[in-house]
Amino acid sequence: MVAAKTQTKVLEARSVSKTFGGIKALDGVDLEVYAGQVVAVVGENGAGKSTLMNILSGVYQDYAGRIVLDGRQVVFADPKEARDNGIGIIHQELNLIPHLSVAENVFLGREFLNALGLIDYKRTNSETAKILQKLGLQIDPRVPVAGLRVGQQQIVEIARVLSLNARILIMDEPTSAISEHEIGILFDLIRSLADQGVAIVYITHKLGELFQIADRVTVLRDGKLVGSNLVDSVGHDDIVRMMVGRDVKDFFVKADVVSQQQVLKVKDLCLEHPRRSGDYVVDHASFNVRAGEVLGLFGLMGAGRTELLETIFGVHPRRSSGEVLLDGRRIKVKSPTDAIRHGIGFVTEDRKLEGLIMQMSIAASVSLASLKQTELFGLLSGRRERRLAQEYVDRLRIKTPSVRQAVENLSGGNQQKVVIAKWLATNPRVLLLDEPTRGVDVNAKNEIYRLIGELAQAGLAIVMVSSELPEIIAVADRIIVLSEGKQTAEFTPSQANEELIMNAAIPKSFGCAESLRV
């Protein structure tokens, strides 16, 4: 299929490098983009994918190396100049204005005006309708984008970029927030755009997608180019090896330290939908976790993984029902304060929004949930607090010159360790972990896996939500799969493989798979 297309190289990066404050984010990377082809740029978080895209789309100017567009070297002064040259980018976070209509968003800043100098809505709407039709999106251009699903909003964003006559379309992890069904629609759209001659740069860290959609693949790791190939000529395993350099299983094996002692038991736990009454975000979850056990919870976006942990932790007391038992005794958890008092800790998914107060020092962050223990005669003791923090900095190997350092100055992996330290300082019996390795580099990931193993060994009962299959298979002692709020399957790691788990996770309403009970 590749050979059939004419090979017109439209955009090229030649040994591009970029440093941020002394750290090389990109180191001599090459990328070739051909008209009518999809090139996937893959790599772990922190591999330099987004930096490269920001250079191609004119966000950064102070890079080393060359960008060549249609055979001639270019230096874009700003994103607008890149856009004027036919390079459109769709960021992971959509840049739409929720209360404006679809048409207003598509033509924002380039409105059609009538003779009086007022906005010509008729023309704006009809032009938008034309573009949407081309993209196969059947919606009224006059509705506010806030009412659309994320997948539809994404297509509106694509419409905006295409209305600017983009010849090169950069998409940054476009499937991270949309359903399987919408992913299918998006992929059809991408293929038809490629057939029309648009060059597409598709950034992802999901390998499955790349084989469905891409003609070429470029793999980055730690800012360096690992390899560039035609997709047909490489296999799944080759790319995994290129991305991580090794397998998760190769470097982490959780020791079996599961005891017979049951610590946490959850019975018929439900969480009502905030708006649709009678509908459940968490639907009768029941499981137990023993001391030393890591229970893995897997589910796709919207499966209710985070909500399940939040419900156990008392975040939604008004909408939840069911029982939580600790050491066989039923406990009432009406707030996070109650949960902490009972010895439950919750490492939240989003460090910046939910886990940390970014401007606080490491010392203040570690002690935040258990501040009382740093008091001396009723007043906070800076020395006790720093001693406490130092203990965890040493134990978790948090890299920092001092515990007085603000957490915003730490790397993602170290920030995550600070969050874990905050909970360990409360001396918990149960630790809930929500995507504990999200947005951290490969080394920090390893360290976090090892830490989870150590904590289990110390007798903690751990519930870990993860959307990374290799991770959950390697780290968990038992895996429960959630789909649309319900438990659909349970596996031991030896029974489990990626396919079985994925099948159980895919919502039945899309008719993709039968749920499995093993």
Added chain:
Amino acid sequence: MFGLKDHKTFFVKFQSLLALLLMVIVFSVWKTEEFCTMSNFWVVMRQISVNTCLSVGMTLVILTGGIDLSVGSVLALSGVVMAGLLKNGLELPVFNLFVGFNVLGAVLVGLIVGSSLGLFNGLMVTRFNVPPFVATLVMLMMARGLTELWTGGAAITGLGDSFGYLGAGWFLGVPVQVWTCVAIVAAAVVVLRKTRFGRYVYAVGGNQRAAKLSGLNVKRIKLLVYTMAGGLSAVGGFIVTSKLDSATPIAGDGYELDSIAAVVIGGTSLSGGKGSVLGTVLGALIIGVLNSGLIILQVPPFSQKVIKGVVILLAVAIEMHGKDQ
């Protein structure tokens, strides 16, 4: 941690301190005889003591990410309540009862009134999710209205020497109100730096969701800061009333702006989570010195406002600029 060790805050503080020194030097050289006197020093100190009281409360509220626009009106209502009770007592016709008040009793009731109004603000914000701006704007109007109802629009004067001494007398060569103010500032510094509550104030303002998920009782913390701000406004009302030996229904009009200005010049972030009481004191000093200097230079009142506005704008613009880098 949040104080001088954090070098960004240090820079902000440092530049405010520089600005203050610069102003003092300019006024001292320019108008040595009028500005550089002991009596003018105490005039400035007494003048800023009221604003400092209000601004300490304002700092607490702003640190949690809120705002309190009602401080001036609460000051007025607390002041007239104190004066009214002291002068006229309280008649309760229903019970056919008359209650007389001594100074201590009247002041105490005034402080309770101020704190209750603050508590009301806090309840509006935490229980009914009214945005702080709206809740306290409503309080600004209501407390002012209640003040006028209580006084019938006329000032209450002739409050006696002992009441006057507490607000306007001298103790150990320093005005009593300056002592009051120093005590409040010292207490606030200790509370913010050395108690769990103080730490939680920063946490709530820094990231409310993270604070809640760390087990903090966010609502109670907010309730407390608004109550404290109300109580401190009442202290301000006490000082103003006793200094003038008169409680007027227009007292404290517009004080919320001076107070917010002091907090902002002092480097406290309006979005919460970052700042200090000492910074606010510096802010209040800058405004006080500027006021004094402009009066001594005989700048017309209307121009004074414009100049003050420019100074505040500069202070904030410089702070924001520093943040960018």
